[in-house]
Amino acid sequence: MKSINDRSQDIGPFVSQTDDAIIICRCEEITKGEIRQAIHDGMFTVNEIRRYLRAGMGLCQGQTCGKLVKNLIARELNVIPDQLDPATSRSPMRPVEMKVLGNEEVSHV
């Protein structure tokens, strides 16, 4: 299996595509072209793309675009998508108001 660990490997030049303007991350409005460019900047993992571009870091936390981003990276690096880890799972699973999150109740027996 091809490794993505050597970040200096040649993945070819960035060549613009006709559909680069299509939105991939709906929340943060990150386009396919931006993500592809970021991969050529060296961002080879879903976590790195998230942190570099904010793709998958908006209100829905990547629930819609997670798989799309992963597939884009895989295609650009010419690896199979299963080889790439999805983004780290974090609580809270849904957006929650500070006043609610701070309002803890320890349920009693």
Add this chain to the structure above:
Amino acid sequence: MSKYNDVIIIGGGIIGNATAYYLAKKGLSVTVLEASKDIGIGGSSRNGGGVRQSGRDTRELPLAMWGIKNLWPGLSEELGVDVEYTQKGNLRLGKTAAHQKILQGLTDKAVSCGLDVRMINGDEIRAINPYLSDEVTCASWCPTDGHANPLTATLGYYKKARELGVRFITESPCFELRKIKGVIRQVVTPDAIYEADKVLVAAGFDSRKILATVGIDVPMMPLKMECLVTEAEPPMFLQMLGTADADFYGHQSKHGSFVFGGSSGFEHLNKDNGSPISSSIGASCTCRGIIKYFPALADAKIVRAWAGWLDDCADHVPVISPVEEVPGLYIACAFSGHGFGIAPAVGYNVAEMIADGHSTIDLSALRYDRFKPKQ
């Protein structure tokens, strides 16, 4: 593919990446070995983004002041990545007489080092940040402090260093450092043995076990800290914030979201499952802390919380040092939770230390062998 380099850096965090970049700029060949799958996965991407001078120990303050003067303002342009550096001051907030005393102490020390920082009262505080509750009665105010985006800064250094030819290898944890004929020479990973004249260990808490393979110890412990981020909100304020009580710290990012860290008081006791998993109480506790200071944020929604390990040094000040007893070995770790703001300055000065044998800022107070038992 040659496994030989002028310098090998162990750790692909912001310290490793920044040092790699400044070394590459000096024309040295550099390989960065990162243990995990992601670049900048440790404290570099888990911190609150503070670029502060105020509140720092006097031993690291010169580094902080130099970096803010010389590197941060031009960093976005230099790296070609928006690091979102915002220099709009730092408010360290207090509510009680005890807080006032803590803040005054920190302020006096910083002033003696030539930093522009002063104590201000409630009215002055709310003139700077009108969203703070009336309970806030005192603060230290340092107008030249600020904040930046740790994610883009860390990856920006990575991107630029990579462009300059630095090799980055992920999933390559260092098992062992080896000396050959009395000098550092080899870095052993599961897949390969890399060779270099000089090795920098900048692997956060893992540095301790790596350094142990050549008989060096840095007295530090991991400490799990927790952070959270809100949805994007309309712009409210630009300052970096902290509190005397350390209930929370953070800022509003350029994106509009608020990034806050906080403490529940159980950090030193927190357990984990091998990865820095959030505790069940951390984020809730931080929210309560924030709402006490910012009632207006009560409806802001938290979209994500995370935890990270600090490499907490015995004296809570980093170790940035050559190791003369192991020629060719350098250390930059034990940043104790406040490494991000000084990272560019550390990278710049460590690169000088490695390449030129001396650095712009005198780092001798941060040596690895400074720790002395009670006399």
Add this chain to the structure above:
Amino acid sequence: MKRYDLIVVGAGPSGLSAAIEAARCGMSVAVFDENAKPGGQLFKQIHKFFGSKEHQAKIRGFKIGETLLAEADEAGVEVFLNATVAGIYLDKEVLVQIGAAMEHFKADTIIIATGAAENMITFDGWTLPGVIGAGAAQTMMNLYGIKPGQRVLMLGSGNVGLVVSFQLMQAGCEVVALVDAAPKVGGYGVHAAKIARCGVPFYLSHTITKAEGSDCVSGVEISQVDEDFIPIPGTQKHFDVDTICLAVGLSPMSQLLKMAGCNMVDDPRRGGQVPQVDENGETSIPGLFAAGDVSGIEEASSAMIKGRMSGLAAAAYLGFLNEQDKDNRLADLEVALDSLHQGMFAPGSKGKTFAKTDEGIAVSQSLLKKGYLDDADIERFIHRPDQTIKNSGIHPVIECTQNIPCNPCQDACTRGCIKVGKTITALPRIDAANSCTGCGMCIASCSGQAIFLVDEDYAPGYASITLPYEFLPRPQKGELGTALSRSGQPLGHAEIIDVRNAKAFDQTTLVTIKVPVEQAMTARFYQPKTNAAGQSGKKEIRQ
């Protein structure tokens, strides 16, 4: 802290099934679900389920949901609704948002049954209002009684795309086309046939290239794709639609398991990122289970069995069930699961192409390409050696041509006319030695609506055809309309000679039409003059 023997996350088919089994073993069980209504997808599934009796075949999804809720209630399961699990932490601590508070709970075992999320594909304009997930369409129509749109294009020919297309028409929407980039229909042929005979055209090897509109969808452009799924220039077709529905697969919603620290694997056959589990759904963390779609995409019938298995395993883990009872009961469930995991659509058959059925009959290519059986297919499947068929007097015609796990038709016929046998994926076989009374139970019991009663001797020159009908308004006896072919083409006038509604038919109306005898084997649907199925007027415009 309040502690339960078992906390289940997700009150869908799998979670409720798990909770019921565990509670019946004597465990204290809490189920948390973020939705206002329990039942997960079951309450959006208004079609009759496949399988056999033990899988609750021929019962509509939402009724199975009602039964599960009643069983859970009876077993003493506490179901918390509007209860969003924020996270699972060390020591099996669960943080739940219930109303305006976060509550901490502990459990000795946890079963994650959070189900799946819809996959999406991107195209120019896919963010426009009016482009929605198929699940969104189901939620709007079947939970909240609202039409997703008036004119809809469906992308995706898997079972979700096919079933939701039919549901859209039942809700009164018009489905203008069913599109899939794959070269053949992905879901059950019987589901495809149901919508094809309503006149919905199938565009296989096509994909959406553009959603048109400024503030919301006003049209859609599709294009043919080549073997690499790249759109072929010059093949664009345009449809005026206000809604584009995406049904392009599901992914396990496994974030909680990942957060809890379970070992995860990426398994395309299970739909994506899933936990490593043993045969009962136990993850790498002892006492933490995953059941249903979250541990591999299947359908609700399998999810219910898997939920039961995890519930029993959790009970055994805590000593509420002895090992022998556990083994016996799990063995029974495994048999039930195995019988669903057979045939052309079994999880193990993913990606395989079948040239012939288990009976050795060449499969219908027309069904796979256009959604309906052509005349040669009918000849091959009806007049096959293993069944005898009458061509006089009333008799069933079964247009079930793929090996899918389903056998209610066999049980429905009290006269023994229909035989499936032990292997429930076998094609049903007609035994003409037994005489059909025309009771219609086979029609109503067929989840795929693939059984018709034909009488070539209804009247001189005329045949009668009894067919299943699930649209409004229900036709009236004496009404005149149009007979439609399997492809939805008008064949000529049809007169309604009988309309039967019975409790046992469960909302499926049996409509008997009178057509010229030569249409006995071609007329398969009825279109009223003032059309109900939402497809009115379209054919006139299109032809």
Add this chain to the structure above:
Amino acid sequence: MNRISEHPILGETEKGQLVTFFMDDKMMEGYAGEPIAVALKAAGLMVHRYTHKAHEPRGIFCAIGRCTDCVMIVDGVPNIRTCITPLVAGMKVQTQDGVTALEVNK
């Protein structure tokens, strides 16, 4: 016209009390307890918000509270997922523009 008055399988949809609410200062009707998005859809409203960067329209997408595309300002609070937030009599719903309310009078 978007409401299904009678469904061949489900019969009549159970509805709460008919109530009024405000949509960008316009009075609208819906049934209490149904998701806000359903009441808006019944009235034919498609655009829930305009995005921050490109000012593009967005509406219902997943309808189950996951994608967060249908968020609006509800009683002054932005980013409320209207597909899962029950309608309450007198609610003030506003089209969201970025993270603030759309200026409707402009």
